[in-house]
Amino acid sequence: MKKKHLIHTIILTLLALITLLPMLFMISNSFMSAKEAVNRYTDLVTPYNVWASEGNIHYYEVDVLPSYLSFETYVKAMNPTYLRMFWNSVLITVPILLGQLIISPLAAYGFEFITWKYKELLFFLYIIVMLLPIQLLLVPHYIAANLLHLNDTWWAIIIPAAFSPFGTFLLRQHLKGLDTTILDAARVEGENEWNVFRKVALPAMYPSLVALFALTFVECWNIVDQSIVFIKDVFNEPLSVYLARMVTAEPGKIFAAATIYMIPAILIFMLTNEYLIKGINLATGVQS
């Protein structure tokens, strides 16, 4: 039994290391100088990487550690364009998060506890929309944004994302496990529906709300497709799109730029880690 446990531990540790390797590689390589990054990871043949060339073939010299420690790329990455894109990402993510955290609990409560005609049919449509790939939804979103003159503005991304059905689905699944007698008790005590939602259902949804917050943050922070379709002005693009541009335009800075970009997501994950698992478990019925 002990031996089996040890084997499991070794296999899982190895898998965890494989998963973490790209991130570790990125962080460690962010401490190399811009020149070294260019010499190692681009096709450009320079006097410093000519040994890695054979005829027309140029090899990348992948290494986990830089030749010498440097913070140069961090300083260089913090240029006005990068910083603008960073704040673009923040300004796109925050309204989506606020929208999701306001709309989803209300919609979930309405679907679960309020009786109205066709609610199951509408919820079924919600699920259908949720299951469709985002690339498919971009076409109707684009047409709607065009009609509303929202193209080339962040609102074209923010509005559909704030009304994303995933949050409603997640929270409704959580509410399904909630003991309705608590809600009835509140009603008997004379509380109106808004107070029942605010004082009973909302606190009960807290773990799932935190999970929704974390998942929505990661999704919005890494938004790419919507931005490519809706945003024409390069200076309005989020950092996720700009990073892809940096790979070819400024390869020396890419590791540092990506490391800074990753920090908020890691901090949010660390902050919500406990509730993330609990919230998803509650919503999926693993834990009642």
Next chain:
Amino acid sequence: MKRRVLISVLVSFFLLIGLITLVVVRKEQDKLPLVELDLPRTDFLSINYEKEAMETYLDEMTDTFVSLFQFDKDEYSYLFPVGEKVSLEIQERSETGLVQEIRHEAAYDEVLVSFKSSLSDEGIKNAKVLAKFDFTSNSLDRLIPLEYVHFDDVPPYVFLLRREKGPWGYEYYVEHVSLTDYISDGQYLYPQNLEIKHPIISSCDEPLWDGLKVRIYP
């Protein structure tokens, strides 16, 4: 406790990025050369010009006198288009001539002006023939004050200021514009085939060149 620390770190991270943004954007602006601007003026162009003929001879075929004026390339030969009337002064007598032909040579332009005169053939040959040009334009709206024009190169040039959208608002770039075809009256320069879409850079403490990023007085 752990959550409080993490929230503090998260908030501090965003505050730090905010502070870095302020410093970087400000620093980036401060290191740019500062320029002053002016707009093209709307005014009249007034040119009084005299040119002495190189030689005058009698064209026996047409029985008219022909004066040959030689203009350097940067002179006003374009003020005498073919078919235009020209005021001439021949031995303190006023005559009217007609521009017959313009010959473009490598180093200069030759303008041939024909006229009739009661003077004798010999008299004309020794006379001083002056072509006079008194020109006051209509109101022109693309006049560049001569002090903003740089004559240290051929053709002369002027620096304009182009505006482009940048990550933190508008960015300003120098545009070098050569002035190949122009009229000047000593005060203004009027570019003939050039549309001036941007303001003119009137002064800058540092050397300028095409594409240089600069900042302006607010």
